[in-house]
C-alpha cells in the first residue's frame with residue numbers, strides 16, 4: 471500500500487490549477503448511458519473513482535475512448551448488461567448512479583446494495599422510493615437492488631426527498647428525463663454538481679428546469695442524443711488548497727476554479743482571518759494575513775451551506791487557530807475518523823456525538839497516521855504540512871479516489887512530500 475512521506479514546515483507559495491469535479495464527472499459519465507449516440511466530456515479528472523466509473527460503463531457494454539487524458543468519449547450504443555456488480559459498488563458507492571439511467575432507457579437495472587462505509591451506513595432508500603413513485607417495481611434479491619418498469623417506461627410523477635440527497639437527486643433526474651410525462655423533484659439537492667448534470671442532460675435533448683433550486687421539473691422526452699460538455703471545477707479540491715495556503719502561512723494563486731461554488735467555505739475561512747481575494751471569476755489569491763488565524767464554529771449542511779466534504783480539512787485548520795471552535799457534522803454519522811489521527815499529531819479535540827470541539831492553537835508534530843476516507847486523508851496531509859518533523863500518511867489510496875496529482879501539485883508549490891510505493895509482497899494484505 472502506498473504512503474506519503476511529508477516533512478512539515480514549508481510555506482506553500484505559487485500557483486495551483488484545479489481539476490474537474492469528481493462528483494460532477496461521476497453522474498455525467500453515468501448520464502452517457504441514456505443515449506446510443508456519442509457523448510464527449512472534457513475536464514474529467516484523472517482520479518481512481520473515474521477509472522472505476524469508466525470500467526463500469528465498459529462492463530455494461532459501452533465504448534469509452536480517451537483521446538486526451540481529461541476527455542472521455544462514450545458511446546453507449548450496445549448496452550448488453552444492466553448491472554453494477556458488488557465488486558465495483560463496494561469500491562465506489564457512486565456506482566449506484568447507473569441505476570437511474572439504466573432504468574430510464576432500458577426499463578431494468580440491477581445494482582448491488584452498497585454496504586456500510588467508513589463515514590456511515592449511507593443507504594439508498596430515498597433513491598428507490600423515488601423510482602417507485604415513477605412506476606418502477608423495486609425488490610431486493612441476494613444483496614442486489616433490482617428495479618424494473620412493468621409498463622416498459624417510467625411514468626412522470628411528483629417525488630419528494632425526506633432528506634436532501636445529492637446522488638439521489640441525480641439518479642432521479644437521470645431516470646425521469648426519458649419518462650412519459652412530467653416529473654417534479656421536491657426538496658432536491660442544490661449542489662453545483664446538480665446544475666452541471668442538468669446542463670449536460672439538456673444538451674442531450676432533455677427538458678430539465680430548476681436545477682440549483684429545491685424544485686426540479688423534468689418533462690420526459692422520447693430519446694436523447696449525443697452532446698459535448700465540460701465538467702465544472704472541483705470545489706472541494708479548491709477549498710482544500712485554500713486551507714493548504716492558510717495552514718502553512720503561504721500564498722497560493724488558485725486558478726481554473728469557480729469561487730461562486732464555494733461561497734460558504736470562503737466566507738467561513740475569511741471569518742477565520744484567511745485572506746482570500748477573488749482575482750477574477752476563475753482565480754483566487756489566498757494568503758495568511760498579518761492577523762493570526764481565529765477559531766470559528768462551523769456546521770455542515772447541504773449546499774449552499776458549508777459542505778461536509780470540507781469538514782475534515784477545516785478541522786485541521788482550526789488546530790492552528792487561536793481559541794475554541796466547535797465543528798458540527800449533520801450530514802454523516804461517523805465522519806470524525808480523522809480526529810483520532812489529528813490527536814496523535816498533537817491536536818486537542820474532544821468529540822461528543824456529532825460535535826467536535828477543537829482547542830487551538832496546538833503545535834502539531836509529525837507521526838505515522840492512517841487515512842480512513844477521502845476527505846479525512848486530505849485533512850491529515852494538511853496537518854502534516856504544518857507539523858514539525860515527518861508524517862507518514864498510510865492508506866493513501868483513499869486520496870487517490872478524488873484528488874488528481876496531489877503530490878505533484880503540492881510539490882510544485884514547495885511542499886516536501888513524497889509518495890512511497892511499497893513492494894507487492896508488502897502490499898498483498
Ligand code: UD1
Pocket residue numbers: 493496564590591592593594595596597598633634635636637638777778779801802803
Ligand atoms: C454525495 C457526494 C459526497 C458528499 C455527499 C454530501 C457524490 C458522488 N458524493 O454523496 O461526496 O459527501 O453527497 O454532500 O456526489 N441518505 C439516506 N437515504 C438515501 C440517500 C441518502 O438516508 O437514500 C442520507 C445519507 O446517509 C446522508 C444524507 O442522506 O446522511 C446525505 O447523503 P447524500 O447527499 O445522498 O450523499 P451522497 O449522494 O452519497
